[in-house]
Amino acid sequence: MPPKKKDAQPNVSAEELKGYYRDMLMIRRFEEKAGQLYGMGLIGGFCHLYIGQEAVVVGLEAAAKEGDKRVTSYRDHGHMLACGMDPKGVMAELTGREGGYSKGKGGSMHMFSKEKHFYGGHGIVAAQVPLGAGLAFADKYKGNDNVTFTYFGDGAANQGQVYETYNMAELWDLPVIFVIENNQYAMGTSTQRSTKSPSYWERGAAYGIPGEEVDGMDVLAVKEAGEKAVAHCRAGKGPYILEIKTYRYRGHSMSDPAKYRTREEVQKMRDERDPIEQIRDLLLTGNHATEDDLKAIDKEIKGIVNESAEFAKESPEPALEELWTDIYATEVPQEA
Amino acid sequence: MATEILMPALSPTMEEGTLAKWLVKEGDTVSSGDILAEIETDKATMEFEAVEEGTIGKIVIPEGTEGVKVNDVIAVLLEDGESMDDAEIDDSQSQQPVAADKEQSSETAPAAAKTHPAPAPSDRTPDWPEGTEVKKTTVREALRDAMAEEMRRDESVFLMGEEVAEYQGAYKISQGLLDEFGARRVIDTPITEHGFAGIGVGAAFGGLRPIVEFMTFNFAMQAMDQIINSAAKTLYMSGGQMGAPMVFRGPNGAAARVGAQHSQDYAAWFMQIPGLKVVMPYSAADAKGLMKTAIRDPNPVIFLENEILYGRSFDVPVMDDFTIPFGKAKIERDGDDVTIVSFGIGMTYALEAADKLAEEGIKAEVINLRTLRPMDTATILESVRKTNRCVTVEEGWPQGSVGGYISGVIMQEAFDYLDAPVITCTGKDVPMPYAANLEKHALITTDEVVEACKQVTYK
Numbered sequence: 108m109p110p111k112k113k114d115a116q117p118n119v120s121a122e123e124l125k126g127y128y129r130d131m132l133m134i135r136r137f138e139e140k141a142g143q144l145y146g147m148g149l150i151g152g153f154c155h156l157y158i159g160q161e162a163v164v165v166g167l168e169a170a171a172k173e174g175d176k177r178v179t180s181y182r183d184h185g186h187m188l189a190c191g192m193d194p195k196g197v198m199a200e201l202t203g204r205e206g207g208y209s210k211g212k213g214g215s216m217h218m219f220s221k222e223k224h225f226y227g228g229h230g231i232v233a234a235q236v237p238l239g240a241g242l243a244f245a246d247k248y249k250g251n252d253n254v255t256f257t258y259f260g261d262g263a264a265n266q267g268q269v270y271e272t273y274n275m276a277e278l279w280d281l282p283v284i285f286v287i288e289n290n291q292y293a294m295g296t297s298t299q300r301s302t303k304s305p306s307y308w309e310r311g312a313a314y315g316i317p318g319e320e321v322d323g324m325d326v327l328a329v330k331e332a333g334e335k336a337v338a339h340c341r342a343g344k345g346p347y348i349l350e351i352k353t354y355r356y357r358g359h360s361m362s363d364p365a366k367y368r369t370r371e372e373v374q375k376m377r378d379e380r381d382p383i384e385q386i387r388d389l390l391l392t393g394n395h396a397t398e399d400d401l402k403a404i405d406k407e408i409k410g411i412v413n414e415s416a417e418f419a420k421e422s423p424e425p426a427l428e429e430l431w432t433d434i435y436a437t438e439v440p441q442e443a
Numbered sequence: 444m445a446t447e448i449l450m451p452a453l454s455p456t457m458e459e460g461t462l463a464k465w466l467v468k469e470g471d472t473v474s475s476g477d478i479l480a481e482i483e484t485d486k487a488t489m490e491f492e493a494v495e496e497g498t499i500g501k502i503v504i505p506e507g508t509e510g511v512k513v514n515d516v517i518a519v520l521l522e523d524g525e526s527m528d529d530a531e532i533d534d535s536q537s538q539q540p541v542a543a544d545k546e547q548s549s550e551t552a553p554a555a556a557k558t559h560p561a562p563a564p565s566d567r568t569p570d571w572p573e574g575t576e577v578k579k580t581t582v583r584e585a586l587r588d589a590m591a592e593e594m595r596r597d598e599s600v601f602l603m604g605e606e607v608a609e610y611q612g613a614y615k616i617s618q619g620l621l622d623e624f625g626a627r628r629v630i631d632t633p634i635t636e637h638g639f640a641g642i643g644v645g646a647a648f649g650g651l652r653p654i655v656e657f658m659t660f661n662f663a664m665q666a667m668d669q670i671i672n673s674a675a676k677t678l679y680m681s682g683g684q685m686g687a688p689m690v691f692r693g694p695n696g697a698a699a700r701v702g703a704q705h706s707q708d709y710a711a712w713f714m715q716i717p718g719l720k721v722v723m724p725y726s727a728a729d730a731k732g733l734m735k736t737a738i739r740d741p742n743p744v745i746f747l748e749n750e751i752l753y754g755r756s757f758d759v760p761v762m763d764d765f766t767i768p769f770g771k772a773k774i775e776r777d778g779d780d781v782t783i784v785s786f787g788i789g790m791t792y793a794l795e796a797a798d799k800l801a802e803e804g805i806k807a808e809v810i811n812l813r814t815l816r817p818m819d820t821a822t823i824l825e826s827v828r829k830t831n832r833c834v835t836v837e838e839g840w841p842q843g844s845v846g847g848y849i850s851g852v853i854m855q856e857a858f859d860y861l862d863a864p865v866i867t868c869t870g871k872d873v874p875m876p877y878a879a880n881l882e883k884h885a886l887i888t889t890d891e892v893v894e895a896c897k898q899v900t901y902k
Contacts, residue, residue: 139475143494146451148513153455176649210682219681226648226685231672237638238673241645248601248627248651271638278633356476362454364487370478377476433683434717436741 117327121395127169127326128386129404131161134185135383136412137194141184141201144416145361150201154215157185159356162382163288164189166329167256170337178226178239179258181216186258190223194411198419206422210429233259233266240272243283254282254340262293264307273314280345284336287350294359295367308350318348324380445525446495448518450511453482453489460484461509462517471499495520500527565821566771570728577758585727585759586616589734590654594624597652600738603630603639604656613658614694614753640666644673647687652738657693660709660747674743675718690737692746696788696838697875697886706875708839713745714815720769721816723747723787727757729813732767749788770817778806781896782826784849785836786812793836796892805900815845820852827853831862832899836892841869863899868892
């Protein structure tokens, strides 16, 4: 979708703008570091980076309140950082160490935080969609006004269980926001090659679920759409669909040579639409921040990311006894 | 401070690769995201990007070099104003992987072998105190009573599934529950097993105690991914932070004349999964006591019922809160000559066979396992050490059967006590036929159990 013309004085404070810049930069730098550690053999297996998509989670987190839940796929590092999880714990999970969020037993695709209401981290494409509706079901059952952000990609959007879930979510008025992160490629297959009707959000109409398309490279547009969706859910009107048009700069996973698209396509997106550059320009042209302010943020982020990498290298491997723990619970592990 | 650029690992299995092409030369300025080189891995040719900005000071490995090991230095990156002459390599930035502490490395210290858990001593206390009043109850009523009692006890317990509410249950297991608990807690779903199983798991993550009914377990195959990947594995994958305290229940195994797609015993399938508990009751007392335990258990429980048993009546104790712990088998018949181990509807063949054998003077000890995971192997082994012979009975298929597992446990734990090979009586290795005569043959028969017992007792 064509980007909207930016208003140099948007309806958010300078502090908020700087916060979005900081949170997106944190994800970018964290992911670059993760890519580096992968290259060094410190991170193994699958590792799906979020670089390019930062505005999606940062924009939506800006619309969330305490108690709201989130659940996503295996491309999950950005979601965890955006909801306030500790970069050290995330990075140490990537390196499979004791200090990781899952004690090294989950890895890149499987992390959780009860405290931050982050319910994973799921490796089976689209399996998180009914799970997200189930979390929303629990909140409705308990009678609170929390909402659940259920993230999935354009690839997952063709799975049958998404539509089973749409039907029940609308039937039961579940407070769930279905966030389709359309980064235009399901691994190596472009949306044009996999999907007959190009607008995923319009499929909600068949179930009576409203929705809209959002410019996912513009954090303010994402926030605005998120606020609308949240208001709809909190008012008890049932689910809402946000199809957020975004772009991943890196391959599907670390071992993807990305031959299905041109170098120029990626570079054009980076040069013209980068979400971090956009907010940086806005901060400077609107006099919301100085170059020095931004340099200070860059420096702070670099420090945090380096510290997380050091922690992730130094944290020991899990003790062998951990092999046999957490298979069965002896008591219910979550709040009733 | 100069930085060494190392040969990257670009796939989960890459140990070395070919440095196919340099896209930069010495003296070039690069910034984050620029392509430095093309590297051939075991899978593909990959572009390798710069992470830091700087100037290429030196190319260490020329293009075309094959067999470059991961983490070998391939180039040196200089900061602004630095030259190769005054470059001091910052080791802390050179990104050599930290060698994992060998003391702790899983390759050097094999984990204790735990192919099956060491059996605890068997628990032979009766299911209810002697003298307790009992009441004839069908398995159907017992299941309903158990769910109703637990729903009264715990507000977070709810039932969802196809036809569970207004229709009162396809097999009338949930009769009366809608009236008592209302539509908030007894929920009719559309026919969408994959979807509602996933919603159930999500609700359990969110702090509720769902009971998900499958109209039959044949339809649970559509939901298998949610049961196993989401419900069973999350506790482990989250390092113990969250799991799915819930029950998946419904009739399992052959009913009568419903053909191949509606007649399958899933006991062996589910029994294989760490993270699940698997229950397969026989009597109404089993059904009631184990269902209450299942609903209270903080883990996902597979509760395998049987349509043919639903209408059968058994004594159930009249007690305020009757439960049966998991992992406790019941000796239904004492005997010295042969041990018959079964569960669920298999018990009907086992007990009939024991009666027939008794007429011929062969005293069979009949063990009702009740839970398959955890499995009360202590009781099986204790009995086999006494009888020296064992026959297992189930309706499921022979390859990868429950009996095959039991037989393996006995061989490893009580080999010297065996006077005959263990015989596993199972359903035949065919999809279930429709024709009445063929169906009867496809299932295990009492005569086959009797024959197996005679074979192991050499009579």
